[in-house]
Amino acid sequence: MSTSLSHIREIERVASGAASPRDEPVVQSWLRCLNDYKLDPTIAQEAYIVPGSKLREHREQAEELIRIGRSGLEGLFNQVAEQNYVLLLSDARGVTVDFMGDPTFDNQLRKAGLYLGSEWSESRAGTCAVGACIVSGQPVIIHQDDHFDASHIGLTCTAAPVFDTLGDLTAVLDISQLRSPTAKASQQLALHLVSATARRIELANLMTRTRNDWVLRLARSPEFLDVDPDAAIALDGSGRITGMTHGGFGALARSMNIRGLQTRNFLGLPLSEVFDIDVDDLPNFMRGRPNGERLLRAKSGLVLFASAIAPVVSLRTPAAPEARLPRALRDLSQGDATMERVQTRAAKLATRRIPILIQGETGSGKEYLARAIHDSCGDNGNFVAVNCAAIPEHLIESELFGYAPGAFTGASQKGKRGLIEDADGGTLFLDEIGDMPFTLQSRLLRVLSENEIQPIGALKARPIRLRVVSASHRDLAELVKQGRFREDLYYRLNAATLSLPALRERQDLSWLIDQLRARVEKENHESYRIDTTARAALLAHEWPGNLRELSNVLRVAAALSENGLIDSECLPEHLFSEAIHSLPGEDDALRQALRDCGDNVSALARKLGVNRSTIHRRLKRLN
Incomplete structure (x- = not known):
């Protein structure tokens, strides 16, 4: 055999x-x-x-x-x-x-x-x-x-x-x-x-992320205490556990006869509930004393060797409680109040299989948010994104639901697994859900209500377990009123709603510009700098295409840059013409502004925050 x-x-x-x-x-x-x-x-x-x-x-x-x-x-x-x-x-x-x-x-x-x-x-x-x-x-x-x-x-x-x-x-x-x-x-x-x-x-990883916390290294023997400890825990100024090396600490917890508890259950506990010391004793375990004398007794009686590392900034008083967002959600913004509310709400929803509807303008980052929710939920399944507006109507049913072998003329004899089934155990992201054909909405409703899927031509339905996140730039409630979207599906999808702000409304635009620039750098394996004039134009633009438009502008600018410098010459002219168009009576105002600057084009360019070549092009059009 x-x-x-x-x-x-x-x-x-x-x-x-x-x-x-x-x-x-x-x-x-x-x-x-x-x-x-x-x-x-x-x-x-x-x-x-x-x-x-x-x-x-x-x-x-x-x-x-x-x-x-x-x-x-x-x-x-x-x-x-x-x-x-x-x-x-x-x-x-x-x-x-x-x-x-x-x-x-x-x-x-x-x-x-x-x-x-x-x-x-x-x-x-x-x-x-x-x-x-x-x-x-x-x-x-x-x-x-x-x-x-x-x-x-x-x-x-x-x-x-x-x-x-x-x-x-x-x-x-x-x-x-x-x-x-x-x-x-x-x-x-x-x-x-x-x-x-x-x-x-x-x-x-723990040492990288805990510069403002105490770190207590733990080992069963003194020889490897400072070079290769068995485990380490991070502590805030009040002595509560804020993080740990979970693999190593889990092994120590078993040695301490602590059973049935996941290591994350120790987060938030005072140090004194696990060991016979509190935060005021930590300086006694810093370097300066022989390793063999830095002994620590667990509540179970187990004796360990310990080495304490003080925070870079001393935190002797308890810090205000701070919600700890998962990394994927935390990286979506920096300092924008509206986004912070969205992130906090999304973090709470990510741990539960509640259908989520994300609303926002085209290009505002709906798929980024959906993926961050998936990455924060702890599921092991796939993230499967489906753009309901991009798949031809005659193909969308077979793409979503799959089909049995030989289900229809031209079907593969092996059959095909659908995108919904690919998301089993993970997250199904339905982008532009408002464009889903009405005839398919009832089939999707059954998937959500029965937690099962039946491929085209299959005799039996298959059980599935997934999280559904949908998104639309359209007003689904209005589509329901118009009879173009099923009301029962609408209420099934928007158990919770997250609304993304438009890019022009965000307070962290400069940070976003640098994030997307860094992404272009990784794609091209090159470094880029954005000069002051170009950055001012990027910050002033209204961005009707939101993140998608900004990303495209930066990719083109990188391609046009010389020696990695993104200046105004690398950006679309309409970003600069907006500054000139803001002057009332454009032609006369431009000529008068030039006279006011003593016919000095460079001075006028500095005054308007645009490049000299933009002024020259505009003057040339005015003869």
């Missing part, structure tokens, strides 16, 4: 409830693949590499994580040199955002999916180390035919989770080989190394 056939039959036996010699994490993952993701073990799928534009998006969102984790990856890669290991750092959605491997094997690694941009989410790749780690939050070895998909059974993959300071899984570190010894025990050292490196990345 072939390896693939025996593998398939073993999975079928597990599905029928038969006992299996496999590790429990493997069995549970196989069952999820069959029951939750509806994957077919008889259909081998090649490794999936996300398109370049999607990879850039994932890497942008993980930029700080990549920077913090890079030294940890390099250290681990040096430890396993000559062993043909590949290191993958994936984000919480299973997409590889950083990678280290022998470049002489690039073609083989890319084909196997051990490469930058590969997606190893369980719903797409089946049982794999990254996907299983994302779901379980635990280190895991998926060795050879532990993999669900037969195309991956030559690989051995070992992964460990990386949590942020608040306990949310933010990344997975994976160490893999194309070929390895048959015994799964051969990867125990790899498991130890990858877990230790993940712990170090968590520590580096």
Whole structure:
């Protein structure tokens, strides 16, 4: 019997409830693949590499994580040199955002999916180390035919989770080989190394984010207290826990006989509830005393060695309580009061599967907000965006719902999985929902009310579990009055509404300009500067196209720039003509303004805040 056939039959036996010699994490993952993701073990799928534009998006969102984790990856890669290991750092959605491997094997690694941009989410790749780690939050070895998909059974993959300071899984570190010894025990050292490196990345992240907090490092032995502690916690000025290295502290919590509590349950607790000290004792644990004398006793009686690092700014009095927004939502604005209200409301909604309707002008960032909500919710499924106005009406039903094999003339004999089903376990974002054909609105309503989907031509409906976020620049209530949008669907979609401000109304426009400029820099791998005149024009413009218009203007400006300098020559003329048009009686006013400046074009340009060439062009038109 072939390896693939025996593998398939073993999975079928597990599905029928038969006992299996496999590790429990493997069995549970196989069952999820069959029951939750509806994957077919008889259909081998090649490794999936996300398109370049999607990879850039994932890497942008993980930029700080990549920077913090890079030294940890390099250290681990040096430890396993000559062993043909590949290191993958994936984000919480299973997409590889950083990678280290022998470049002489690039073609083989890319084909196997051990490469930058590969997606190893369980719903797409089946049982794999990254996907299983994302779901379980635990280190895991998926060795050879532990993999669900037969195309991956030559690989051995070992992964460990990386949590942020608040306990949310933010990344997975994976160490893999194309070929390895048959015994799964051969990867125990790899498991130890990858877990230790993940712990170090968590520590580096904590130290980066807690400059205004105390940090208390903890270790079971004094020798590694200051160089490689087992765990660390951050504390505010009143001695309450504000963050921690969750992987390491979880292990210590088990040593302290603390069971049944997630590490995030410690957030907000006073230090004195966990250890026999309070905030005033922390200076006694700072450097200056021998490590062996810095002993700390847990409430359980466990004795640890501790090292305290004082905040950069001393916080001896309790700070006012501050809502901690998830990173994805926090990065949407800086200092705009309207956006801050939207972000706070979105953060509360993100933890619940409540349908959300986002309203705002075209280009105001509705998809950015929807994706941030998805990234903040902790779900492991995909974010699937559907522009209801962009799909031709005769295709939208099959695109959304999929179809069974041979469902209609021209249909694929293999059938097709619809976009709604792709979002199972994650978030379905329906952009421009007001443009959905009326005939399909009733089918969508059934999906939302029954939590099931029936592909075209299928005999049975399939259960699904997803979050629905919809968006429109149109007034849906008015469409309901006009009979163009179902009233029952409208009330189903807008259980909660978030309204985005237009760009011209935002108080953080200068910050947004720099954020989008930085994005263009990453796309082009070049640096750009915006001079004062150009920035003034960007700030003065009304931006009817909102973020989309601003992004396009900056991309064109970058392409036209010389030596990375974006000046007024790089921007559309209409941005500057607005300043001149603001003068009453334009032609006469311009001539008079020039006379007032002693016929000095440079002086007039400075006065109007425009470039000299703009004045010259305008004067030329006036002869």
